[in-house]
Amino acid sequence: MSARARLRPALVRSLLLAAALLTLAACSTLNAVSAYLGNEVAFTAPQLQQSLNRNFPKRYEKLGGLVAVTLMNPRLSIPDDGDRLRLDFDIGLAALGSGSSQRPSGRFTLTSALRYDAATQGLHLRDPRIDYVDVPQLGGVMTGASRELLNAWLGDYARQEPVYRFDNSLLDKLGSRRIGSTQIEHGRVVVHLDR
Template identity: 90%
Template sequence: MSARPRLRSTLLRSLLLAAALLTLAACSTLNAVNAYLGNDVAFTAPQLQQSLNRNFPKRYEKLGGLVAVTLMNPRLTIPDDGDRLRLDFDIALAALGSRPSGRFTLTSALRYDAASQGLHLRDPRIDYVDVPQLGGVMTGASRELLNAWLSDYANQEPVYRFDNSLLDKLGSRRIGSTQIEHGRVVVHLDR
């Protein structure tokens, strides 16, 4: 075989191989997009944690600032086998000159809110409070302030806000239920 036909043969094989690789790459990209926009969109704990980190610390006041609570350092975990995520916070209280601090834990399901285009706490519950200077428990005014914050936060502020690129990809699809499944937050889409 002369050099010219051998070169053509090698060039043709290279072109066929390149075309096959491009086809495979396109198929895998298409499958990734279809999986992403299948019947659900999933979020991991690190994605939600990054959103929380941008929004804390927060300070809430009552009685003209005589009683205040500052929430810092949110730590989010999603259980593999539960239906509620867990949020741990460091807390600093300020009331009538005293400044006790500690931590607390809440658990909650999540819901999608179309107005904020984000995931909000649903049925949050304070599971644990540890404020050593107060004997490990909170006073009535401090607990009332923390519960008021929790109610306000659940209604007003998302734990995670959908970004424009995700909303563009969702297009006209409607958000259905939001569930915690296998260590992820899964937003099911309606057709």
């Protein structure tokens, strides 16, 4: 067997290994940022969930700390056939002297569309709606004060904090493209780009 014939299988193996490594690198990059497909950028529920996990739990106080709510354990899902995502949270409530709000004392569900905010370079809740509340220590329903606190948090959160913030590598890929509408389509969040 000639030296050239012996090198051929080694060369083929090296090329296959290089192709496999490039494929793995490409897959991990898509998971890390998003799918950029010409005139749109698409995000999956796991990408948004990862961002939420980094930003919770959050504690909010009202009346100088007399009432506190802690939101924890966010769980995000995107229905295949709807135009709103769903967020489930565990909620901890505490009034002065009633213990810690760090332990879940109930849960609630909200649904929302999304919007892009250029100031934060992120996706924010748009028209969020509380769909379900279960707080057993309050008889299963929210009181006026706790509902007011939850709605105040929801309004502030939707205005100020993104569910997902675009990272620098994605912004670099977009270049001078303008962000257009944001829609929830077929189980994904799709950000349409204008020219």
